[in-house]
Each structure stands twice: as structure tokens, then as C-alpha cells.
Amino acid sequence: MNLNILWFDIIAFFYIGFMVLEGFDFGVGILLPFLGKNDTQRRVIVNTIGPHWDANEVWLIVAGGATFAAFPAWYASLFSGFYLALFLLLFALIMRGVSFEFRSKTPFPAWRNFWDWAAFGGSLAAALLMGVAFANLASGVPVDAAGNYTGTFWTLLNPYGLLGGLTSVAGMTLIGALFLTLKTSGEVLERARSVARRLWLPVVILLAALLVATFFFTDLLAQKGIAGAILPLVALIALVAAGYFIRKQRTGWAFACTAAGIAAAVASCFVIMFPRVMISTLDPAYSLTIYTAASAPYTLRVISIVAAVFIPFVLAYQAWAYWTFRQRIKAEPEQLTY
Amino acid sequence: MDPVMLSRWQFAITTVYHFFFVPLTLGLAWFVAILETTYVISGKEIYKKLTKFWGKLFLINFAMGVVTGIVMEFQFGMNWADYSRFVGDVFGAPLAIETLTAFFLESTFLGIWIFGWDRLPKALHAGAFWMVVLGSSLSALWILLANGFMQHPVGYEIVGGRAVLADFGALMSNPRGWYFFWHTIAAGLATGAFFMLGISAYHLFRKREVEAFRTSFYLAAIVGLISSVAVGLVGHAQGVYLREVQPMAAAASEALWETADPAPFTVVAIFDSTGKKEVWGIHVPYLLSMLYYNVPSGKVDGINNIQAEYEALYGPGDYIPVVALPFWTFRIMVGLGLVMIAVASFAVYMRYKKWPEKLHRWLKWGPLMIALPYLANTAGWILTETGRQPWIVHGLLRTEHGGSPSLTGGMVLISLIGFALIYALLMGVDVYLLAKYARAGISSGGEGAASPEPSDEYDFTGAGK
Numbered sequence: 001m002n003l004n005i006l007w008f009d010i011i012a013f014f015y016i017g018f019m020v021l022e023g024f025d026f027g028v029g030i031l032l033p034f035l036g037k038n039d040t041q042r043r044v045i046v047n048t049i050g051p052h053w054d055a056n057e058v059w060l061i062v063a064g065g066a067t068f069a070a071f072p073a074w075y076a077s078l079f080s081g082f083y084l085a086l087f088l089l090l091f092a093l094i095m096r097g098v099s100f101e102f103r104s105k106t107p108f109p110a111w112r113n114f115w116d117w118a119a120f121g122g123s124l125a126a127a128l129l130m131g132v133a134f135a136n137l138a139s140g141v142p143v144d145a146a147g148n149y150t151g152t153f154w155t156l157l158n159p160y161g162l163l164g165g166l167t168s169v170a171g172m173t174l175i176g177a178l179f180l181t182l183k184t185s186g187e188v189l190e191r192a193r194s195v196a197r198r199l200w201l202p203v204v205i206l207l208a209a210l211l212v213a214t215f216f217f218t219d220l221l222a223q224k225g226i227a228g229a230i231l232p233l234v235a236l237i238a239l240v241a242a243g244y245f246i247r248k249q250r251t252g253w254a255f256a257c258t259a260a261g262i263a264a265a266v267a268s269c270f271v272i273m274f275p276r277v278m279i280s281t282l283d284p285a286y287s288l289t290i291y292t293a294a295s296a297p298y299t300l301r302v303i304s305i306v307a308a309v310f311i312p313f314v315l316a317y318q319a320w321a322y323w324t325f326r327q328r329i330k331a332e333p334e335q336l337t338y
Numbered sequence: 339m340d341p342v343m344l345s346r347w348q349f350a351i352t353t354v355y356h357f358f359f360v361p362l363t364l365g366l367a368w369f370v371a372i373l374e375t376t377y378v379i380s381g382k383e384i385y386k387k388l389t390k391f392w393g394k395l396f397l398i399n400f401a402m403g404v405v406t407g408i409v410m411e412f413q414f415g416m417n418w419a420d421y422s423r424f425v426g427d428v429f430g431a432p433l434a435i436e437t438l439t440a441f442f443l444e445s446t447f448l449g450i451w452i453f454g455w456d457r458l459p460k461a462l463h464a465g466a467f468w469m470v471v472l473g474s475s476l477s478a479l480w481i482l483l484a485n486g487f488m489q490h491p492v493g494y495e496i497v498g499g500r501a502v503l504a505d506f507g508a509l510m511s512n513p514r515g516w517y518f519f520w521h522t523i524a525a526g527l528a529t530g531a532f533f534m535l536g537i538s539a540y541h542l543f544r545k546r547e548v549e550a551f552r553t554s555f556y557l558a559a560i561v562g563l564i565s566s567v568a569v570g571l572v573g574h575a576q577g578v579y580l581r582e583v584q585p586m587a588a589a590a591s592e593a594l595w596e597t598a599d600p601a602p603f604t605v606v607a608i609f610d611s612t613g614k615k616e617v618w619g620i621h622v623p624y625l626l627s628m629l630y631y632n633v634p635s636g637k638v639d640g641i642n643n644i645q646a647e648y649e650a651l652y653g654p655g656d657y658i659p660v661v662a663l664p665f666w667t668f669r670i671m672v673g674l675g676l677v678m679i680a681v682a683s684f685a686v687y688m689r690y691k692k693w694p695e696k697l698h699r700w701l702k703w704g705p706l707m708i709a710l711p712y713l714a715n716t717a718g719w720i721l722t723e724t725g726r727q728p729w730i731v732h733g734l735l736r737t738e739h740g741g742s743p744s745l746t747g748g749m750v751l752i753s754l755i756g757f758a759l760i761y762a763l764l765m766g767v768d769v770y771l772l773a774k775y776a777r778a779g780i781s782s783g784g785e786g787a788a789s790p791e792p793s794d795e796y797d798f799t800g801a802g803k
């Protein structure tokens with residue numbers, strides 16, 4: 001078993017899982033101030049993701065930790081290279097994270113409104129930055145012979161990066177709307193359904209644009225030929241199917257298709273990268289690969305054993321948590337936890 | 339502006355900040371778990387109310403621990419890329435394991451606990467919180483084993499100019515890491531205990547909800563006394579071990595400049611402007627040797643002698659930390675620890691004497707005592723990380739060589755100021771909320787985590803329902 005490939009896949013798995021799970025968390029956060037027109041409605045919205053958002057965020061932390069352990073040179077290059085973007089991401093995650101816990105802790109409208117907008121801003125920024133980051137990973141960034149990034153913050157905000165960011169925001173808002181359609185009732189549900197109906201076509205268009213742009217801004221075509229289009233097309237088809245299910249009000253299927261679409265889109269990024277982990281636009285020889293950036297075989301063996309034991313266990317108890325809280329949230333203030 | 343120097347300040351600030359919230363999480367978790375388990379077993383409502391009261395305070399604090407913690411994981415890669423490249427093969431593994439085993443556990447089960455009061459059977463709900471206790475303790479273990487490696491590298495080989503893991507068992511059994519762990523767990527329990535003690539004292543002084551807060555007070559006093567003593571005992575063992583594996587850090591924490599046998603203990607000292615020479619001090623003869631060897635004799639290496647040794651071993655350079663920092667933080671930490679033992683003893687005595695009226699007025703000082711473990715924790719952390727200098731990995735990599743080459747001073751200044759500002763704001767919010775809910779007491783805590791005043795009048799659009 002090639003442990004370098006295995007760990008590339010495991011890391012991809014956690015990043016993809018993060019984008020889907022926190023995808024709907026961020027989407028719900030983005031929609032919060034708009035779909036919740038009074039305090040109870042906003043509380044309902046926050047309570048839909050209340051039990052889950054923290055554990056969902058851990059998928060990103062695990063992805064980062066796994067990157068550090070399995071590919072320390074990638075971790076070093078990526079995290080120092082994307083410094084200011086990551087600082088903004090951290091700022092966003094901090095504000096959003098505490099907003100849920102703090103929001104209902106005083107009765108003052110100004111306080112509650114502030115934290116709701118903090119959740120919005122944090123979720124929006126995070127969704128945008130993650131899209132920008134993945135687009136740049138796929139297209140490559142200036143990296144020198146020592147693996148150090150030589151660009152600036154603005155380098156990341158190139159057209160392809162921004163398109164990735166925009167698609168991410170739109171896609172996550174869509175899946176957030178679908179999640180709310182599954183988990184709420186009454187006015188909030190109707191608003192969420194309406195958002196999903198109106199948003200799916202823009203998402204499809206953005207995703208299609210991203211797919212086309214991918215052929216110009218990444219070396220997918222050169223590397224994998226037309227076969228490289230398969231996974232991105234799967235993403236597009238999934239989103240189109242989601243639109244069909246939204247029309248038919250089969251929200252569960254719409255949600256599943258959108259999730260699959262997000263997963264396929266993020267997976268495409270990793271397919272484009274493989275076997276590289278940091279693509280250098282300065283010189284292909286400077287790109288880091290799953291072999292040159294990796295820890296030694298002994299470390300990979302150790303963490304593989306830990307992963308094999310714990311990942312199934314983690315997936316099981318997370319699934320149980322979703323099962324436990326599968327009911328719709330009722331708009332009854334005394335019963336709301338957050 | 340040097341990006342490495344700014345990165346050092348940022349790491350120090352963000353770590354001290356993170357470790358402000360973590361010990362309370364570590365300690366208070368046990369109390370909440372014990373209170374809820376007592377409820378499940380005894381069926382007495384008072385324990386359910388206590389669980390919810392202390393649980394609410396736990397959650398406010400936990401949120402801060404989580405968000406400040408994410409910053410730590412990212413910061414190694416962001417600000418210390420060359421360190422990460424050098425040591426990632428060894429250091430990355432415990433961090434990754436921490437995220438996979440501990441973080442998932444505590445965050446998933448805490449979510450279940452917060453929202454699952456009426457949805458899970460009582461025993462299962464309590465069990466969920468025990469998973470939070472397990473998760474947070476495991477988290478402490480892995481990160482402290484990682485830090486243990488930085489202080490006292492074991493189980494590695496240098497291959498191709500970087501450290502490579504050679505023996506995972508050695509990494510996991512590093513005594514430096516285990517001393518850290520037990521010391522931190524004890525400190526966490528002490529922090530939780532004093533937090534509980536101070537808030538209980540606040541209510542008892544005002545004779546409010548006496549039965550509930552006497553129960554809390556007593557539990558906190560006992561745990562506070564045991565954990566304060568334990569943290570000192572483990573700390574002492576750790577100090578003895580430190581002299582063996584990091585003699586410079588040990589010597590610096592005692593400001594022992596020249597090798598001595600027997601060695602005197604310096605109670606207080608004033609250093610010159612370089613921080614590397616003593617101008618005046620109060621010394622107790624034989625005492626340092628006694629602390630290290632249990633007898634009034636025994637050689638203790640001095641800073642200047644170790645410096646000469648290290649120059650021979652590692653080449654020319656300055657291997658002396660800023661002595662004033664470990665020296666003073668050590669004394670502050672130990673001094674506070676002794677005060678904590680005294681306070682906890684007094685609290686136990688109060689309960690033992692069944693709350694004599696003549697001691698009632700002392701309860702007024704309870705809330706102030708909450709600060710003791712916080713100050714001690716901060717001092718201890720600063721002690722250990724400044725004592726380690728100039729190394730980022732002892733004997734292998736200097737801190738100044740561990741930075742991120744792609745950073746400019748301007749970039750780090752932005753993040754440093756950004757973190758400082760947001761953390762200051764959140765600290766204010768956190769303390770405000772903790773004080774508000776602590777003061778409100780148990781009966782107004784009520785069900786759920788939200789403010790007891792939900793309101794449909796709060797129309798955020800001005801357009802009505």
C-alpha cells in the first residue's frame with residue numbers, strides 16, 4: 001500500500017468532508033440575518049446547526065493536522081504562503097464560532113443582532129476564502145525552490161481564485177438553504193425553499209464557468225486529457241439534478257445531490273493537483289509532491305494505524321449525532337437551546 | 339520589523355490567551371460530569387440544577403477555548419514554516435492524533451450534551467459529558483507530549499537535515515511530556531475548583547441558594563486542596579527532572595550563574611539591564627541542593643558553565659535565556675500555588691467547622707481567589723517556554739531559525755494586531771457573560787442555554803412578522 005497516496009487521499013477526504021459539512025453550516029450562517037426576521041426565527045436557524053457546527057469544523061482541523069503529520073513541507077508552504085488569507089479565515093471562524101454560543105445570552109436586540117451579523121460575516125468570509133484557496137491550489141501559485149511562496153495576498157485574488165470563491169459562496173448558500181428546508185417549518189421553511197429555488201441556477205452557471213475556466217487556468221487538460229473533465233462534470237450534473245429535485249420539492253434528494261456536487265468539485269481540485277501538493281507557477285521543478293513533501297515511511301505507518309482505528313469510530317459517532325437530532329426545529333422559544 | 343520577533347510575540351500572546359481558557363475547561367469538565375453523574379444515580383433535582391448552572395458557565399468558556407485553539411494549530415505552519423519543515427515528521431503526528439481522537443470526541447459529544455437534555459436517557463446524556471472530559475484530557479496529553487518533544491527531543495533521528503521519527507514509543511513515553519500532562523491536569527482541576535469556590539462563596543456570602551452552593555463549595559474546596567498539593571508535588575518532580583535534561587532552563591529558573599555544590603536558593607534577585615547578571619539577591623544556603631537531591635549537598639550546574647559547555651557542543655552563540663523571565667515566573671507560580679493551598683485549606687476548614695458565623699465575612703474574598711490559578715497558569719506557561727530559549731527544539735533548532743521565510747514584518751504586524759484586538763474584545767465579552775451568569779445563580783439559570791428572556795418583539799427588519 002502506497003502510504004503517500006493513502007495520506008493524500010485521507011487529507012482530501014477531510015477537506016472534502018469539511019466543505020460539505022461546514023458548507024451547510026456556512027450557508028445557514030450566511031442566510032441567518034435574512035431568513036430570520038425576528039428573534040425566534042433567528043434562534044430556530046441557529047439551532048438547526050447548533051449540535052453540529054463545532055464537530056463539522058473539526059474536519060478542517062483534522063485536515064490541517066494530517067497535512068502537518070504526513071506532508072510537513074506542504075503544511076509549511078501552504079500555511080505560511082497563504083498567510084493573510086488564513087489569518088482572515090481564522091478571524092472569520094473565531095467570530096462565527098463564538099456567535100452561536102454568545103448570541104442568546106443577553107436579551108438586548110443590539111447584542112443579538114451584532115452576533116447574528118458576526119455569524120453572517122464569518123460564514124461568508126470563510127466560504128469565500130476556502131473557495132479561493134482551493135482554486136489557487138489547483139491552478140498553482142508562485143513557489144520557489146525552497147518551497148516558499150513568493151506571491152502576495154492579492155496574488156490569490158486572481159480571476160480563477162475569485163471565481164472559485166464566488167462559486168463556493170453560492171454553492172454553500174444553496175446547500176444551507178436546503179438544510180434549512182429540511183430542518184425548519186413555517187415562514188423560515190418557505191423562505192429557505194424560495195432561496196433554494198432561486199439560487200440553484202446561478203450556482204449551476206457559476207459551476208459551469210468554473211469548469212470551463214479550469215481548462216484554461218489549470219493543467220488538467222495537459223495532465224489528464226478530456227478524461228479530466230469527468231469529475232467536474234459529475235459535479236455539474238449533480239447540481240443540475242439538485243435543481244430537478246428542488247422543483248419537485250424532494251428536498252432530501254436535492255440536499256444529497258448538492259452535497260455530492262460540492263464533494264465532486266473539491267475532489268476535482270485534488271485530482272488536478274495529484275501527485276503534487278503545491279503546484280509552482282514559477283517552475284514545475286519547484287512543485288512539492290506527495291513524495292518530496294512527505295514524512296518518512298515510519299511516521300506514515302504510525303499515523304495510518306491510528307487513522308485506521310479511529311476514523312470509522314469517529315464517523316460512527318458523528319452519524320449517531322446527526323441521527324439523534326434529525327427532527328425539525330419548532331419555533332417554540334422555550335424549547336430552543338441556543 | 340523582524341517577522342520572527344513579531345511572530346514570537348504573536349505566539350506568546352495567542353498561547354497565553356488560549357491557555358487562559360483551557361485549564362478551566364480541563365478542570366470544570368470533571369466537576370460538571372461528577373455533578374451530573376450524582377444526579378443520575380441519586381435522582382435529586384438539586385444536582386441537575388447544579389449541573390446546568392456550572393455547565394452553562396463551562397460552555398461560555400469552552401467556546402473561547404475552541405476558537406483560540408484553532409489559531410494555535412494553524413500558527414505552526416503560518417509563522418514557523420521552517421520549524422514545521424524541520425520537525426513535522428515527529429511533531430506533526432501527536433498533533434494530528436490529537437485532532438482525530440480528542441477534538442472530534444469533545445466537540446461531537448458536547449454538541450450532543452448541549453442539545454440532548456430531553457432527547458437522551460439520563461445515563462447516556464451524562465455519558466456524553468464524560469466523553470467531553472475524556473476528549474479534553476486526551477487533547478492535553480497529545481499536545482503536551484508534542485511540547486515535551488520540543489523541550490527534550492526523544493525517539494528521533496536526523497535524516498537529510500530534518501528530524502525524523504524513529505521510535506513512536508519513545509515519543510509517547512517521554513517523561514518530560516508526562517510530567518507536563520499530570521501537572522497541567524492538576525492545574526486544570528485547581529482552576530476549576532477555585533472558579534467554583536469563588537462563585538459559591540459569592541452566593542454564600544449573600545446567603546443565597548445556600549444548600550446548592552454549600553455543596554459546590556465543599557466539592558470545590560476538597561478538589562482544590564488536593565489538586566493544589568498535587569500540582570506542587572508533580573511540579574517538584576518535574577523540576578528535579580528538568581535539571582537532568584535541560585540544565586540551562588533549570589539554572590535560569592533559579593538564576594544560578596556559577597556551578598555550586600552545595601547550591602544556594604535565590605529567593606528574590608535584581609538583574610542588570612541585560613537580564614544576564616545579578617545585581618542583588620537574597621540567598622538561602624544549601625536549599626537548592628536540598629530541593630534537587632533531598633540532602634544539603636549536590637552539584638548544580640550554573641548558567642555560565644553550561645553556556646561554555648554548549649559553545650563547545652553546539653558552536654559559538656548565546657545559549658542563555660532571558661533569566662529574569664523564568665526566574666520571576668517560577669517564583670510567582672510557586673508563590674501563588676502556596677497561597678492556593680492555604681486558601682483551599684481554609685475553605686475545607688470552614689466546611690469542617692460547619693460554617694461558623696464568625697468566619698462568614700471571609701467568604702467575601704472568595705471571588706478574588708478565582709484569579710490565583712489563572713495567574714499561576716500563565717506564569718507557569720511563560721516559565722516553561724522562555725526557559726527553553728534560545729531553542730525551539732532543544733539542542734536541535736534555535737527559535738530564530740524556525741520562522742517562515744515568506745513572511746514580511748508587515749504581514750505579521752497585521753495578524754498580531756488583529757489577534758490582539760479581537761482577543762481583547764472577546765475577553766471582555768467572555769468575562770461579562772461569566773460574571774452575569776455566575777451572579778444570576780442557579781434558579782434563574784433555568785432550562786437550556788439561552789437567556790431567560792426570549793423575545794418575539796425583536797424585529798430586525800423593522801417590517802414586523
